[in-house]
Amino acid sequence: MFIRANFSVLFILFVCGLSCQVTSHKVTPYVSNSSTETIPLSPKPKVEVEFQVVKVADWEASLAGLLDLDDPKAKAAGLKDRLEPISIYFYLIKHPKYGSFMIDSGMGENFPNGKDGRLVSSIVESQMHFDKLKVYETTNTYLKKNKIDLKGVFFTHLHLDHTLGSYEMDRSIPFYVGPGEVTSKYFINIFVQGSTNRLLGENPNLIQFDFGKSPNEIVVLDFFADQSFYILSVPGHTPGSLAFYIRSKEGGHLILGDSCHTRWGWKEGVTPGAFTTDRKLNRKSLDFLKGLAETHKPKFVYPGHQERISSSEK
Numbered sequence: 001m002f003i004r005a006n007f008s009v010l011f012i013l014f015v016c017g018l019s020c021q022v023t024s025h026k027v028t029p030y031v032s033n034s035s036t037e038t039i040p041l042s043p044k045p046k047v048e049v050e051f052q053v054v055k056v057a058d059w060e061a062s063l064a065g066l067l068d069l070d071d072p073k074a075k076a077a078g079l080k081d082r083l084e085p086i087s088i089y090f091y092l093i094k095h096p097k098y099g100s101f102m103i104d105s106g107m108g109e110n111f112p113n114g115k116d117g118r119l120v121s122s123i124v125e126s127q128m129h130f131d132k133l134k135v136y137e138t139t140n141t142y143l144k145k146n147k148i149d150l151k152g153v154f155f156t157h158l159h160l161d162h163t164l165g166s167y168e169m170d171r172s173i174p175f176y177v178g179p180g181e182v183t184s185k186y187f188i189n190i191f192v193q194g195s196t197n198r199l200l201g202e203n204p205n206l207i208q209f210d211f212g213k214s215p216n217e218i219v220v221l222d223f224f225a226d227q228s229f230y231i232l233s234v235p236g237h238t239p240g241s242l243a244f245y246i247r248s249k250e251g252g253h254l255i256l257g258d259s260c261h262t263r264w265g266w267k268e269g270v271t272p273g274a275f276t277t278d279r280k281l282n283r284k285s286l287d288f289l290k291g292l293a294e295t296h297k298p299k300f301v302y303p304g305h306q307e308r309i310s311s312s313e314k
């Protein structure tokens with residue numbers, strides 16, 4: 001296993017040079033010129049979707065990765081690095097006209113026993129504490145049990161913990177990712193590209209948004225053009241990180257993705273730490289999301305890896 005992992009890293013080094021894409025799978029652009037800078041305030045949206053959050057697993061991760069421990073607020077709170085309890089979620093929306101879509105991919109059948117079935121390289125596995133995973137739901141079983149016919153999956157980003165259920169999905173399902181998520185190149189990807197490729201599975205139908213803006217810009221897209229489902233391009237955690245603002249009958253839902261992993265980080269406005277690619281840009285995106293929450297007052301805000309925060313909480 002170790003030899004295989006090293007060989008694949010060497011192979012990727014040979015193919016990519018000193019930096020490479022997060023996946024070498026083919027990606028198709030989704031060009032849209034109808035993006036805006038923010039979400040219009042409207043008392044009642046034209047269409048509301050059904051919304052659901054599903055917790056697939058409990059897990060643990062380093063607090064120094066989840067939160068910037070050098071932030072003055074983290075220092076004042078005396079936070080030190082340790083393992084923090086986190087969870088893995090996926091979200092489902094059902095649009096009355098366009099059908100069911102998922103945000104992030106949940107969990108594949110390979111993972112429940114802490115064994116990955118060789119999808120993840122040993123180098124990555126040693127960093128990810130898979131032995132601490134406690135799985136409650138696997139994606140395909142959940143979709144079958146609830147007779148959900150998926151029309152697409154939106155990825156908050158392509159870090160491995162968000163792609164664990166992708167390889168089992170029907171190959172025709174579009175996998176949407178944010179601007180530059182696949183086409184940006186980084187050194188770290190030399191170590192994760194093989195694992196990401198296997199987790200996305202063979203020939204995924206990968207589609208990358210292109211809003212024709214500079215890579216550092218925050219952009220909003222009313223995806224169904226009916227005010228029910230907004231895609232928020234919030235770069236920083238990764239180049240193509242996405243957040244979502246969703247209107248359902250019970251109110252607004254703001255999905256932060258890993259622009260903010262934790263409840264404490266959201267409440268205190270502290271960005272992620274070592275897990276984030278560009279902290280300055282993540283700061284700008286988190287400030288944008290905070291502002292959006294102030295203006296639109298969603299009923300629930302969903303940090304990437306912890307329980308949702310209700311508007312009634314203080």
Ligand SMILES: [Zn+2]
Nearest residue numbers: 159161258304
């Ligand atoms: Zn994550």
